[in-house]
Amino acid sequence: MIAFENVSVSFDATEALSCVNLQVAEGVLCALVGPSGSGKSTLMKLVNRLVEPSAGRVLVRGADVAGQDPARLRRSIGYVMQSTGLFPHRTVAANIGTVPRLLGWDSSRIATRVADLLELVQLDPDLAQRLPGALSGGQAQRVGLARALAADPDILLMDEPFGAVDPITRRDLRAELRRIHAGTGKTILLVTHDPEEALELASQVVVLRDGAVVADGAPAALVAEDAPEFARTLLGGGQPGLRRLSLLPAEVARDACPAPADAPALPEGATLADALSRMAETGRDVLALGKGSLRLEAVLARGR
């Protein structure tokens, strides 16, 4: 769906990205993580031509973006930013309806779409006629998300979308995003500096450092023992083993033979980290998991 081929970007004398190669398949939620200045935001902005490559090609839906009209390209790709970028002189409804209006939809269709989107991002319809200044941080971010989704783009770019809201709101918004991604199957590129957020939401995680991709893979693979050291340290948060266990479902280490009758049971959908925690609480090295069992050695073997 999105492909970067030997892409480099230079601003004046400094090289922001050097020779990046990356593929993001259709329907994937891909998180770009890395320290500030690593080029993650620049990489994302190449997709809708907010940044131009100095070398290499960027392909979107199989076509080089360099040959496409920037305005038309951008209207086909949703964009969410940390500071929301809501237009302060326009109502919530007008903000959400921006891209449909640019695409020339008629007003009744836009009104219907705005109402649907307010419902999708779980906002009170009464907010529609307010100005963005009157919204809370979380509400504004939901409006920003709705605005990005307005013309039903198949690609969504999100630049640290939850960076400026409080932790509780952030948790809600993440759940919202997961739900919307599951429901719509859009391809999403998510820039974040929060490793936890990347691991929790993404099915593909790309780690950048000094303008180069240092790791690219499934979340659990990037905290495994054989993952590049930088990615492991960045994503592992000092406890890469525990972090990895929290990414793996308990089923992967299940033993078919039944557990002892008095073994504590582990609920469906638990992760290996939950299993380890349960073992620590109960002082037992075997748990019941469905019809099978889960042994401490099997759990520990997966943490590497």
Next chain:
Amino acid sequence: MMALLLAAGLALVALLPGWFGGFPPGRLLGLAASHAGLALAGVVPAALLGLALGVLVTRPSGRALRPAADALAAAAQAVPPVVAVALAVPAFGFGWGPTILALLLYGIMPVLRATVAALEAVPPEARLAALALGYTPAGALREVELPLAWPLVLDGLRVALVLAVATAAVGALAGAATLGTPIVLGLQNQNQLLVLQGAAATAALAFAAEGLLLALAGYGAGRGRRSSASPASSDGTAQSRKP
């Protein structure tokens, strides 16, 4: 409203003595019309030019012109309009010419400065969002940047208009027929009634211009449902200067 009331009061002060042997009201009104016409003829093209220049120097392609525009604005600040009018006399002779030149010069600057300040005060994320959503640069300017900049631009237009009325009055010294004419005549002939009538009429016209502009802007803002949160004009540098 306040400005329009003041204008009406001052107009009474200017016109009333006419029926008791002062400067005839009919001629005063005629001078007011030519004064207003001269000021508008100067300030309208100047304001459009200032607006266009302000937009130009804040675009990426015109950014290099910004220091030159700033220097020009600072230099124009050092020449009082009365001096500009006087210096233009050798080049244009007595009459409308010097006044038109000064009007153009002093109409461009406040609008240019206000436009630049206003466009720079537009939140950068609003501009970025506009581009990212697929506005063309011209569309982003028209639909996002200019509406957000409008309250501050309007203040520049107000300053330019008031300054134009004042500059046109000074034009009387260079031979233009304006409400400054009775002032100059009165000063020359030591006729204090004439001075008072001319001064009151000139001030009345200035307040009327300000009041009408603000009323028009209020009407426009009411229709456009704009946020009224205009940042207070800052340190007085945007203030009008008098000839």
Next chain:
Amino acid sequence: MRAGEAGRALLLLAVLAGLLLPWLTVAPNRLLPGTATNGFSGLGWAAAAALAALALAVPRRVPAWLGAAAGLGGVALLLVATGWAAADSLEGLASAARAGLGGGFWLGLVAGAALVVARGAALPGPGRAALAAVALAALWLPWQAGSFESLSLVVEYRARQAAVHAALLRHLMLAGAALALALLLAVPLAWAGFRRPGAAGPVGATLGAVQVVPAIALFAALIPLLAGLLALLPALRGLGLGAIGPAPAVLATAGYLALPLWRSVLGGLAAADPAAVAAARAMGMTEGGITREVRLPLALPVFAGGLRVAVVQAIGLVTLGGLVGAGGLGALVFEGLSQFATDLMLLGALPIMALALAADALIRLLEHRLGASA
């Protein structure tokens, strides 16, 4: 358009000014129009040399100091050569004949000076100071050597030297008096407005309304108004107040200066971060201590900005004092205007512009210092 292209445009302007516009006009006396010559035929080889020096100031490859110095040399050469050409053109004519400066000269001078300023702006502080010193020397030395004495403007100055100096002094005194009066009015009002924010609104509206009144109207209207006041209270005459003269000029000018001063004092006092003020109070500082140690240091740069606007306005506004009998440089401008004597007008106008530019630059420097230290 890059900076180098702006330099090329200025150079082109200087060349066109020398080619197409009158550089020197020779007239039988100070009031009659004269016959004009353009820059190149009037100045000869010196024009070519000056332009070559200016051209050296344009390319970005030339270091800023060299470019600025070359440009300065070019401008100085233009000035001196113009003085010489004026002397040559008056040779054998009657003593009343005048060699006046034409539009081409002024345009060429402004373009050349702009080129020097543009290059000099890139220099560090000491470099700019050195450039200014050299520029002053480049004017002063030929002035002392008598290179400019044949120019009509200088002849006019020599004839009225005492009057011009008196007018300059008078102008400064009028501007200073107006500034002092405006400060006396604005500072207490601003302090009251800061202490009681409710009072700020009406004061701002009143001072703002004064700004709308065209200056010529206010200056003129004060004459009958003061005359009326003096008729009611003749005792005021004893204080030196008159309906004509400095009183209306100072009062009217002060009226216009009050707004920028008031606004900058108020803005400066409010500039302190409320959190910093709260912290100072929490640490046990008295209100006086907070004002002295927290508010004032932050207020000074803002106030300096307002002061700069007020000083530049004062210098420009008291020009109109010439209309109401207050004297000053404005009187020279209006006298020149009524006689159609360009040189006399310039003798009034040039110092006004120079004073305004110098005051602006000096207070800007002060603002910068204050801003850096706060």
